Amino acid sequence: MEALVPTAALEELGELVGPAGLLTTASDLARYEHAPNRLSGRAAFVVRPADTAEVAAVLDWAHRHRIRLVPQGANSGLVAAALPDGTGVLSTERLRGRFDVDVTGRTLVVSAGWNLDEINERLAADGLHLPVEVGSSPSAGGMVSTNTAGSHLIKYGDVRSRVLGLRAAVPDSAGTVLDLLRPLRKRNEGLDLKQVFIGTAGAYGVVTEAAFELAPLPASRAAAWLAVPEQHLLDVLTDLESRCGPALSAYEVVSPTAVRLLADHFPQLTHRVPDSGGFLVLVEVAAADDQADDLLTSGLEAATDRGLLTDARVGPAHHMWEVRHAIPEITERxxxxxxxxxxxxxxxxxxxxxxxxxxxxxxxxxxxxxxxxxxxxxxxxxxxxxxxxxxxxxxxxxxxxxxxxxxxxxxxxxxxxxxxGIGPKNYDAYLRYVPEQVRMVAGALKSHFDPRDVLGSVSLR
Ligand SMILES: Cc1cc2nc3c(=O)[nH]c(=O)nc-3n(C[C@H](O)[C@H](O)[C@H](O)COP(=O)(O)OP(=O)(O)OC[C@H]3O[C@@H](n4cnc5c(N)ncnc54)[C@H](O)[C@@H]3O)c2cc1C
Structure with a gap:
């Protein structure tokens, strides 16, 4: 693998994507070299294809010249997986050509470069959302490639469970683009090949478009912070699940050490949580009607009657989430x-x-x-x-x-x-804990889709 990119190869790349598609100066590269939690890398260049055909051409170029590219979406990942190591970055930020909502079918087909906040802002007009609750705003392609989870997983599942289809370009010798995009809820035709590209850190190909199953926006939400003795943390969860059913949308536990940090750094928020000195839990209910408050209140009353809670503060959901999001803000610093x-x-x-x-x-x-x-x-x-x-x-x-x-x-x-997900930060753990049989299959797939090992920050071999 070349560490430095030959000038002629770079010129050829520039011709494939045009002037807006290739960045090479240090000042232009800087913002692609830094990720949250003080993670950083070094980019030889950044290529920004504008559609699937350009992505395929860029991957064909990387294959022919044996030059490594790391796909990068919103660069909000926490395992350094989108950061270059002296290699090229393939940024998906210009992949924005498609945003097709099917309100009746409750699906969205979207280009990889749209990010979560933008997606949900546009979907709100149709009473829909892509139900991923995270403190960042990842790209559509990044969510697929890391299988984002977040705080609403108990109600809505992870991103994998929302992906109905995708289109991916792979760096093989034939310049293959796999069209697995049809937004079908039922499809039973043998191997579900899209799964290879979900949660695999861009090791096999670049996701250029994805079809997601959407959810209706809840009509009402209610949230509370609870003081729960350590031995009852799971009891309260199962109790609320049995009373609130699928309306229970979050159950987030915070340790006393985290609560102390909150008091030190955000004293103005502490009146929103019980002053117990012990574990706190953020619980949220999201209902299809206007009954979220009633549902939550009756659930909390029952748990209190059973002696599972010692205190509770109910408040507007966004206020209660501000408290939860403040804690990673502190720990990130x-x-x-x-x-x-x-x-x-x-x-x-x-x-x-x-x-x-x-x-x-x-x-x-x-x-x-x-x-x-x-x-x-x-x-x-x-x-x-x-x-x-x-x-x-x-x-x-x-x-x-x-x-x-x-x-x-x-x-x-x-x-x-x-x-x-998997990235350079935890690749040693991948090698240590993922069973050898699984890694062998992962390696065989890598050899098939990326025979010259030119894509991604980890090989998954
Ligand atoms: C404050 C904060 C809170 C967070 N909270 C959560 C949380 O609660 N739950 C959670 O799951 N994550 C969380 N994250 C992590 C992060 O937001 C997710 O991992 C996110 O899904 C990454 O998306 P991205 O677009 O930023 O991808 P990037 O960081 O750009 O890339 C991530 C990986 O995907 C690959 N990739 C990106 N786009 C493509 C593509 N189109 N095709 C192929 N490969 C691609 C990259 O090569 C890399 O391997 C949080 C991050 C922050 C900063």
């Missing part, structure tokens, strides 16, 4: 920290987090974990503020990551990547 994106089977979550916290206290007594849990789907974001001696030693940081991952994966049947 903390440095140095190690952020882990974990999940276990939901019924194991209490045992797993207790085990991790207890083992950390024994082996790393100076680290006080901060926890944010998407408890409804078994997810735990574990944020570990690092003592300076560990932070300064890469091997020590890796040892700490593997210490936690081993507990989660081996003892509790969980995963090292719940929702952020």
């Amino acid at each position: 903390m440095d140095p920290v190690l952020s882990l994106d974990l999940a276990v089977p939901r019924s194991c979550i209490a045992a797993c987090r207790a085990d991790v916290v207890a083992q950390l206290a024994l082996a790393y007594p100076h680290i006080e974990p901060i926890e944010l849990g998407h408890y409804g789907d078994g997810g735990i974001h574990l944020i570990l503020p690092l003592p300076e001696d560990i932070a300064a030693d890469r091997d020590a940081v890796n040892a700490l990551r593997m210490f936690v991952y081993d507990i989660v994966v081996h003892r509790h049947g969980g995963t090292f990547s719940a929702e952020h």
Whole structure:
């Protein structure tokens, strides 16, 4: 693989995409080289094709010249997967030609470069939304390629469950474009090939268009922050599920360490949450009628009667979410920290987090974990503020990551990547925990779609 791109090859690339499609100056490249959480990379150039045909031509160019390209959408990923390592970036930001809403069919076919906020702003006029609740605004292609999850997963599922079809260009020798786009809810024709491109970090091809199943916007939403004793965190969840049914749209657990951070950094928000000193839970109900408030109130009354809650503050949903979104804002500014994106089977979550916290206290007594849990789907974001001696030693940081991952994966049947996907930041964990048989199939697919290994920041081999 060439580290430097020959001038003639770059000129040829410029001819394929036109002047607006190729960036090469340091000042133009800078914004593609930095991602959230202080992640950074270095780009040799950025190519910005404007439609599927241009993407296919660019991939054919990369194949012929053996020049690596990393697809990049909104660059909001948290595992450095869209960052170049001295390679080229294939930005999807100019892929915006298509935005076709079928209101009756409740589907959207959209080019990869549209981002979530723009999509939902446009869909609102039709009473629809793409129901992904995250603190970022990822691109359509990035959501497909990372299988974004977020806080509404318990009601709406992950992005994979919303993708009805997609179009992808692959860097093989034939310049293949796979048209798997038909927005069919039922399709039983054998291999569901689109799955190869979902959650696989652009390792096999560039998603240029996607068809999503949409959801009706709820007519009413209600939310509350609850004070819940640790031993009842799962009981309250199952109790609310049985009373609110599919209307329960979020169940987010925040540890006492995270609540303390909130009080230190956003004291003006603390009146919106109970003052309990213990675990807090953000719960949200989204209803098709105007009954969300009543549904939530009756659910909370029943849980209180059963002795599962000690306190609750009900308020407008957007106010309550502001509190939840403030916490990652604080932890993102903390440095140095190690952020882990974990999940276990939901019924194991209490045992797993207790085990991790207890083992950390024994082996790393100076680290006080901060926890944010998407408890409804078994997810735990574990944020570990690092003592300076560990932070300064890469091997020590890796040892700490593997210490936690081993507990989660081996003892509790969980995963090292719940929702952020695979990238250079966690590729060693991919090699350690993903079974060899799975990696062999992934490698065979890589050889088929990308025989010269020119696409993506990770090979998935
Ligand atoms: C504040 C904040 C909160 C977040 N909260 C959540 C959360 O709750 N849940 C969650 O799941 N994530 C969350 N994220 C992570 C992030 O937003 C998601 O991973 C997102 O889906 C990435 O989309 P993107 O467009 O930014 O992709 P990028 O970061 O640009 O790329 C991500 C990966 O997809 C590949 N890729 C991008 N576009 C394409 C394409 N068209 N074809 C092929 N490959 C492509 C890239 O090569 C890379 O491997 C959060 C991030 C931030 C900053």
